[in-house]
Amino acid sequence: MPTQPSDARLTGLFLDMLAAEQGAGPNTLDAYRRDLTDVSEFLGRAGHSLADAPTQVLRDYLADLDSRGFKSTSVARRLSAMRHLYRFLLNERIRTDDPAAILSGPKRGRGLPKVLSIADVDRMLRRARELSEAADALPSKRLRSLRLYCLLEVLYATGLRVSELVALPRSAAKRDARMIVVRGKGNKERLVPLNDASRQAMADYLAATEAAKTEKKKDSLAASKWLFPSFGESGHLTRQHFARDLKELAIASGLQARLVSPHVLRHAFASHLLHNGADLRIVQTLLGHTDISTTQIYTHVVEERLKSLVRDLHPLAEK
DSSP states (O other): OOOOOOHHHHHHHHHHHHHHHHOOOHHHHHHHHHHHHHHHHHHHHTTOOTTTOOHHHHHHHHHHHHHTTOOHHHHHHHHHHHHHHHHHHHHTTSOSSOTTTTOOOOOOOOOOOOOOOHHHHHHHHHHHHHHHTOTTSOHHHHHHHHHHHHHHHHHHHHOOOHHHHHTOBGGGGOTTOSEEEEEOGGGOEEEEEOOHHHHHHHHHHHHHHHHTOOGGGTTSGGGOSBSSBOSSTTSBOOHHHHHHHHHHHHHHTTSOGGGOOHHHHHHHHHHHHHHTTOOHHHHHHHHTOSSHHHHGGGHHHHHHHHHHHHHHHOTTSOO
16 A cells, blocks of 8 residues: 655645645745645644544644634635645546535634824834934934834835835936835736835935945945845845834834834835725735735725715715
C-alpha cells in the first residue's frame, strides 16, 4: 500500500500552486500556512491527516474553533482555506473526494469598517507635519518624522494597502509623477493618482535622505531601491513598524491608539471619497478590489449621502 504524503508535503504543494498560478503574495501564503497547520494539528490529535480526513472530523474542527472562542470571521477563513486545499487535492487526484465541499460555515454579518473623521485625519497630519518641521530635532529623528509624515500623506491620498505602501520603490517619488504604479494582490498592477500634498511630502522626505548620505554610507540605506528602506530582511520598512509609529502619532494627536491603524486610514480614504460624491466603482479601482462586493462595505456611506441629498435638495423637503 503506497505511503500517504505528509501534511507538510500537501500544504507545500498547495502553497506552491497559489504562488505560481494565482500570484499569491508572502502575506497570503503565510496566512494559509498558519491556518492549515492548525487544521493539521487538530487532525493529528484525532488520528487523521489531510490526506484521509473525513467530513465529520473537519466539522468537528470547526466546532473546536468555536469552543476556543474564535470569531465567526476567523472560522469562515479557516473553512475557506480547507475548501481551497481540498479542491486542489481533488483536482490533482491526490484525493478522490472533497470532504470540505458540504461543510457550512458560521453565519456572519459584515461589520462596518472603523473610520476616522476628516477632522481626526487632519489632526494626525498636522501633528506629523509639526514633528517633521521641529527645528531642534536631531537629524536622525527629523528623518524618521519626515518618513512618518510622508507615509501618512501617501496613505491618505491613495488608500494603498499597507503592504503596498511600505514596498513602494524609490522611483515612486519622481519629481513630476502625478500617478504611481502599484503592484497589488495577485501581482496585479494599477495606477493610483497622487495629490500635491503627498507629492511634496515624498519630495521633502527624499531630499532629506539624499542629504543624509555621506562617504561612509554610500552602500547604506540611502542607496536602497525602496522609498522607505530598512536594514531588515525585506529591505524596506515593515508593516508592523509603521503601525507602531502610527499609534504613537495617534496618541500625540490626542486620539485613542486602538482606533488607529494603517487599515483604518485606508477605510478613511474610501469613506471620505464616497461621502464627497465619488462613484463606488472608482473607489473600487483605487483600492484595488477585484470584486465590487468587497467595496460594498462602504454602501452605508453612499446611502447616508443620498439621504442628505434628498433632505437638502428635494423641493418638498422640510426646511
